[in-house]
Amino acid sequence: MDKYLTVILIFMIVTIIIAFVDPATGEGRFIVPLFYGGIAGIALIVIYSSYKQRKERQRENAERKRKSKK
Numbered sequence: 254m255d256k257y258l259t260v261i262l263i264f265m266i267v268t269i270i271i272a273f274v275d276p277a278t279g280e281g282r283f284i285v286p287l288f289y290g291g292i293a294g295i296a297l298i299v300i301y302s303s304y305k306q307r308k309e310r311q312r313e314n315a316e317r318k319r320k321s322k323k
Contacts, residue, residue: 265294
């Protein structure tokens with residue numbers, strides 16, 4: 254996973270924590286849109302990262318096959 258995706262992933266995890274605890278007072282609460290937004294963000298980051306890695310692997314395999322045919 255790239256550095257910037259890791260940083261955004263950390264922010265999403267913090268967002269989920271903020272959805273449960275009010276940072277100003279420390280009281281417990283639950284903000285539904287913030288929680289599900291964090292979950293959706295994490296899912297998108299994981300899906301995009303795996304897609305990007307798969308495309309990179311395919312490109313590397315294609316280059317390897319091209320070199321072996323010569």
